[in-house]
Amino acid sequence: MAAAEDTTLPKQTHEDRVQSEAAAEERSLIDDVEVLIEDGKTYLEAELNYQKTRALFVGDRVKGTVLFALVGFVFAWMALIALTVGLIIALTPPLSAWGATAVVVIVWLLIAAIALTIAAGRWKELGKAFEPDEGEKP
Numbered sequence: 807m808a809a810a811e812d813t814t815l816p817k818q819t820h821e822d823r824v825q826s827e828a829a830a831e832e833r834s835l836i837d838d839v840e841v842l843i844e845d846g847k848t849y850l851e852a853e854l855n856y857q858k859t860r861a862l863f864v865g866d867r868v869k870g871t872v873l874f875a876l877v878g879f880v881f882a883w884m885a886l887i888a889l890t891v892g893l894i895i896a897l898t899p900p901l902s903a904w905g906a907t908a909v910v911v912i913v914w915l916l917i918a919a920i921a922l923t924i925a926a927g928r929w930k931e932l933g934k935a936f937e938p939d940e941g942e943k944p
């Protein structure tokens with residue numbers, strides 16, 4: 807059997823090599839810089855198109871995320887309202903309507919006060935992180 811020849815790449819002859827070397831000698835530095843500038847422009851255009859597409863994708867995803875988060879918060883708010891009404895109805899027989907309302911409101915206010923106290927503490931910690939150190943000049 808005869809050995810299989812590799813036909814995927816064209817064979818470069820001695821004449822081809824001599825011609826490519828001659829072409830390289832005829833090229834000038836200015837030609838090389840012009841090619842480099844063209845390649846840079848092509849790369850910049852491709853990068854700008856990529857970043858534009860990426861920004862459009864992120865913008866689309868942010869809109870969807872905000873929409874679904876808003877829907878989630880609305881339904882969570884309605885659930886809290888239903889819980890409040892249900893607690894008042896459940897506590898009315900032993901405490902009366904006014905007593906049940908007072909108990910539910912006081913519990914919600916205590917939870918709100920605890921959450922706001924924690925938030926204020928974290929806000930102070932955040933403020934301290936941006937204060938200059940003792941050794942630094944303001």
